[in-house]
Amino acid sequence: MSKSKIFIGISIAFTVGVFVASLWQADHRIVLSAVAVGTALIILLYVFDSPGAVYALFLLSLCLGALRLQAAQLPNEFSQLIGQKQKLEGVIAEDIDIRPDKQLITFRPFGHSQNLLLTTTKSQSFFYGDKLAVAGKITSAKEFNDFDYPKYLERFNIYGLAYYPKILILKSHQGSQLKEILLKIKWAFVDRLNQLYAEPENSLLLGILIGAKKTLPPEIVDNFNATGTSHIIAVSGYNVTILISALACLAWVFGRRAWFYLGIFTVMGFVIIAGASASVVRAGVMCVLALWALNSGRQYAVAPSLFCAALIMLLINPKILFWDVGFQLSFTATAGIIYFYPLLSLRFKNFGEWFGVKTVLLTTLSAIVATLPLILFNFGRLSLVAPIVNMLVLPLIPAIMLFGFFSILPFVGPGLALIASLLLKYILFITHFFARLPFSSLDFKISIWLFWLMILAEFALYYLLKLAIKKSGEGLPSTSFPKT
Numbered sequence: 001m002s003k004s005k006i007f008i009g010i011s012i013a014f015t016v017g018v019f020v021a022s023l024w025q026a027d028h029r030i031v032l033s034a035v036a037v038g039t040a041l042i043i044l045l046y047v048f049d050s051p052g053a054v055y056a057l058f059l060l061s062l063c064l065g066a067l068r069l070q071a072a073q074l075p076n077e078f079s080q081l082i083g084q085k086q087k088l089e090g091v092i093a094e095d096i097d098i099r100p101d102k103q104l105i106t107f108r109p110f111g112h113s114q115n116l117l118l119t120t121t122k123s124q125s126f127f128y129g130d131k132l133a134v135a136g137k138i139t140s141a142k143e144f145n146d147f148d149y150p151k152y153l154e155r156f157n158i159y160g161l162a163y164y165p166k167i168l169i170l171k172s173h174q175g176s177q178l179k180e181i182l183l184k185i186k187w188a189f190v191d192r193l194n195q196l197y198a199e200p201e202n203s204l205l206l207g208i209l210i211g212a213k214k215t216l217p218p219e220i221v222d223n224f225n226a227t228g229t230s231h232i233i234a235v236s237g238y239n240v241t242i243l244i245s246a247l248a249c250l251a252w253v254f255g256r257r258a259w260f261y262l263g264i265f266t267v268m269g270f271v272i273i274a275g276a277s278a279s280v281v282r283a284g285v286m287c288v289l290a291l292w293a294l295n296s297g298r299q300y301a302v303a304p305s306l307f308c309a310a311l312i313m314l315l316i317n318p319k320i321l322f323w324d325v326g327f328q329l330s331f332t333a334t335a336g337i338i339y340f341y342p343l344l345s346l347r348f349k350n351f352g353e354w355f356g357v358k359t360v361l362l363t364t365l366s367a368i369v370a371t372l373p374l375i376l377f378n379f380g381r382l383s384l385v386a387p388i389v390n391m392l393v394l395p396l397i398p399a400i401m402l403f404g405f406f407s408i409l410p411f412v413g414p415g416l417a418l419i420a421s422l423l424l425k426y427i428l429f430i431t432h433f434f435a436r437l438p439f440s441s442l443d444f445k446i447s448i449w450l451f452w453l454m455i456l457a458e459f460a461l462y463y464l465l466k467l468a469i470k471k472s473g474e475g476l477p478s479t480s481f482p483k484t
Contacts, residue, residue, distance in 0.1 A: 004304045006054060011307035013058040015321065017065020018314055022322035031070060034063040069318040077114045078160040081138045088116075091174045092130045094156075095183050095275065098122070100215055105167075106158065107134060114159045120167060128183050129175030136165020148323065155319040179272055186210065186273040192408045196417040201424040205404045207233030208397065211274045220428065225379075226435040228368070228386025231333070232397055232427075260295040264288060278313070278320055278327035282334070285309035303338050306331065325378050329371055336370025337363055343465040357391050364390040369461070373446070373454040380445030385434045393427050400424060 021031075038060035042053055090109035097104035105118040105126055118134065126132075139161045141150040153159070173180065190212070193202055200220055206212040216233070224230040271284040286305045293300035310331055313320065320327040344362045351358055364387050376382060400423050407417035434440055446454070 004301055006057070007304055008307045009054070009058050010061045011311040013061035014065035014068075014311055015314060017062035017067075018069045018318045018321045019065075020062075021066035021069040031063055031067050035060065035067060038063055065314070065318070068315065072318050074114075076140075076159045077112050078116065078138055082140050082160065083137070085135070085137050087133070087135045089131070089133050089170070092126060092128050092132065093175070095128050095186075096126050098215070100217075105132075106156070107132060107162075109134075113157075115157050116160045116162055117153065117158045118165060118167070119161070119163045121164065124167065124169075126167075126169070127172065127180075129173050129180050130169050131171040131174045133168040133170055134162065134165050136162045138162055151319070151323040155317065155323050182269050182272045189408060193404075196407055196413065197421060197424075200428065201421050204233065204424050204428065205400070205420065208400055209404055211277060211280065220431075223428075223431040223435040225381065226383060226385075226441040227389040227431045228364075228383035228441075229389055229393060229431055231367075232393065257295065260291055263291045267291075278324050279330035281313060282306075282309045282327075282330050285312055306334055306338060325374070328374055332370045332374060333367040336366045336368075339462060340366035340369055340465075343462070343469060346469055347465070357395075360391050360394045361387055364394075369458060373451050373458070376444055376446045376454075377448070377451045380443055381441050382444045383441045385437065385440045389430060389434050392430050396423050396427065400427075 038056060042056045042060060088107075088109040090107055090112070092105055093108040093115055094106035097106075101122070102119055103122055103126070105120065107116045107118050108114070109116065116134075116138065118136075141153050141161055143149055189210075190206060193205060196202075197205060200217055203212075203215040203217075204220070207216060211233070221230070221233075224233060267284050267287050271280050274280045286302075286309050289305045289308060290300050292298075313327070341362055344366060345359075348358065348362065368386060372382075400420055403416045403420040403423070407413045407420055409416070
């Protein structure tokens with residue numbers, strides 16, 4: 001077994017361990033005993049040069065995944081304060097989440113390692129790092145409509161809520177200086193775009209560039225969901241790849257090593273600015289690994305990179321596996337493109353490219369196939385027009401990002417903003433038109449049993465495609481991203 005396959009196996013086993021522990025709360029002493037037995041078994045099998053040592057390593061990784069989740073499940077520090085009015089002082093720990101009618105503040109009281117989520121009006125202006133005095137009633141999150149809202153918040157280290165408390169700003173600049181600088185750059189960028197673009201084009205552009213989609217009207221968000229194009233307003237690897245590609249032109253000016261460090265800093269900064277969602281962090285980790293491979297002269301293997309990103313993220317915060325649908329969709333969509341796209345492109349190699357349309361279509365189909373069980377299980381909606389709409393809008397995204405970003409420049413900015421606005425209007429029209437078509441999407445909620453059956457069907461489809469290609473004598477392609 002190759003080293004890359006062993007690493008992928010370790011990552012999958014660790015993920016399975018986290019998943020099993022999310023469903024079944026085993027006694028930590030049992031898990032620790034399993035870790036000890038697994039470690040002893042690996043040593044014993046390795047000494048006797050047995051191939052079973054690899055499988056013992058997978059078993060150990062599974063136990064370590066379960067142990068990592070147990071270590072992350074901490075008691076609620078605010079349990080004694082729930083239902084009571086409190087006066088607390090602390091700092092704003094994350095960027096402000098501004099909605100059309102309110103703003104949400106992640107507040108960390110002094111003496112605590114966990115956060116409270118404050119809901120307040122837009123009458124006051126707050127910023128990351130502000131020291132606050134908060135007076136209000138602390139409440140706990142409640143489950144609703146089969147949605148585990150408390151667990152959803154816990155993945156952000158939020159363990160309590162306060163609705164419209166009295167808030168007094170005591171001091172500013174109490175957080176990380178670097179993070180504050182990056183967020184100031186973000187909001188200066190947002191303010192400049194607010195001056196150049198009308199709504200809803202402005203909110204759509206912010207969603208495409210930095211994932212700030214929460215100011216979009218609900219009907220427009222519903223149009224994107226109905227047409228299967230909501231991924232364009234969620235920053236992903238596509239955005240980060242374009243960013244790194246734009247920086248590549250600087251490599252010949254400053255040298256490869258300087259470009260490497262500039263790329264690392266840019267990716268990390270962009271992850272913070274874009275809100276560090278699961279899809280952004282996953283893309284950031286994979287891009288950092290790609291930069292490291294290019295700088296060291298090593299070959300970049302995209303599949304191990306994906307599993308490495310998953311392993312790193314689960315080591316940091318294992319709660320995201322079970323309670324973050326964005327994490328699940330980001331990884332399954334990327335895995336679908338990595339594994340299904342090369343097979344589909346080989347099967348349809350005799351079809352013309354048609355100005356990149358075939359690539360967009362096969363990429364979209366690969367992602368849809370991989371994410372379909374998750375989408376139906378979590379959202380109960382199947383878009384029937386997604387392939388067509390993606391072919392019509394995806395080729396324009398790089399141009400929108402280019403003109404939209406550089407529209408902040410003086411003199412030429414308004415002209416670039418006019419071009420970007422026309423393209424944004426086109427996307428809004430296309431998604432609105434197709435979303436209003438009869439049967440553009442179907443409501444189709446599936447049970448947990450059908451969900452797992454569909455997962456098995458996906459694996460069967462993958463191996464059937466491989467078998468058909470092998471029988472045709474064309475040779476199996478290596479897993480890779482499509483060239484876009």
